[in-house]
Amino acid sequence: MLRWHRPLMLAAGAMALLAVALIVPLAVDDRTLDGMPLWAKPLKFALSIGLYSFTWAWLLSLLRRDRRWARWAGTVLAVAGVAEVAVIVFQAARVRRSHFNVSTPLDATLFSVMGMMILALMVANIVAAVAVLLERQADRPTTWGVRLGLVISTLGLATGGLMTGPRPGQSAAGGIIGAHTVGLPDGGPGLPLLGWSTVGGDLRAPHFIGMHALQLLSLLPLALTALSRRLPVLSHEQVRLRLTLTAGGLYAGVFALSTWQALRGQPLIRPDGVTLAAASALLLAALIAAAASIRAPKDATPAADRASRAEATR
Incomplete structure (x- = not known):
């Protein structure tokens, strides 16, 4: 694992440490936001992005050919994921909504930054997925498991776009x-x-x-x-x-x-x-x-x- 994609492994490690640190405020802080414990959302995103980063570090380690563009896509995945979680934690500390919040210039700016990070993450996800899909793995079950996982996860990531449009x-x-x-x-x-x-x-x-x-x-x-x-x-x-x-x-x-x-x-x-x-x-x-x-x-x-x-x- 020490030879896996370093930025993604650093992102995964940072998210793991953050998740552990968030357990304390989640347990002792009884404030809520949108009906949920204030620190539940940062914890969920830390766990999710940490697992996502670790998995991508593993997938990129499967590449037998050194594709520089794939490594750059992995770096974008790491930076975008960490940046999104950073905004979520910052907004939770302010007891403000992170998503869909345009009530003040600062909130609107942070939500725009999150939108750009998600767009960058989606593009990098597709680029990295192409690199991995071009590779044949050790056997056919592994090859097809990776392929199916990449396609469905990309579609799942894209469903985030369904949430951003204005409601009636x-x-x-x-x-x-x-x-x-x-x-x-x-x-x-x-x-x-x-x-x-x-x-x-x-x-x-x-x-x-x-x-x-x-x-x-x-x-x-x-x-x-x-x-x-x-x-x-x-x-x-x-x-x-x-x-x-x-x-x-x-x-x-x-x-x-x-x-x-x-x-x-x-x-x-x-x-x-x-x-x-x-x-x-x-x-x-x-x-x-x-x-x-x-x-x-x-x-x-x-x-x-x-x-x-x-x-x-x-």
Whole structure:
């Protein structure tokens, strides 16, 4: 890890330290902002950006060719992520909203800075994703896990743009432009720590789900390889590839479904019949695909068996 992308590793380390430091004010400061503990949002963003930076440092370490433009994209990711969290912490210290707040010239300037940082992060994310997508990894399951994770996480990052447009009745004179919640003002009842609305649609849910495909789908093939020692069927690369593709399809479906649900003004934890039906169909399709995936290829033997037989022949 010491040889991974240094700015991203520094960003990940800084966010880890910040997250630990924020536990104290979160525990002792009983002030709230928009119905949430004052320091909950800085803590969430510190954890999220820290994990995001660490994952990108790992992904860029997979590049076998030295692409300078990819390293620069990683540096932009690190700087943009840290800058955004810095603004969020600064605004929390002032007991002011960080997002959508244009009520004073300083607040408007800080929100504009955050917007520029997010735009830079999105562009750098795409550039770095192209660099990683051009690389073939050690095996096909890992290659496709990384590819699917990058595509879905980029789409998840892009959902942030759905929050920035003015809502009906909003204007700069009112001090707020944009919202997380669909159909209701921000600040109503929400899930503990996450703050996602429990009475209206909340675009933070698909934003979170999509962004963290980068970690979950990229690491899934590694987990399947580790499990292959206990489950012989996973020794077949083709089986691991099928399961990875199935998981990617399921994750993409969950992301799409949560986005659709939020845009309809529906709380994540209170789906209606149509949403439940779509979720049930998605789960059923994934279970059928997973069951079909774990059948070992008829003409294939585990990689370990092939290697041992080849050695015996020699």
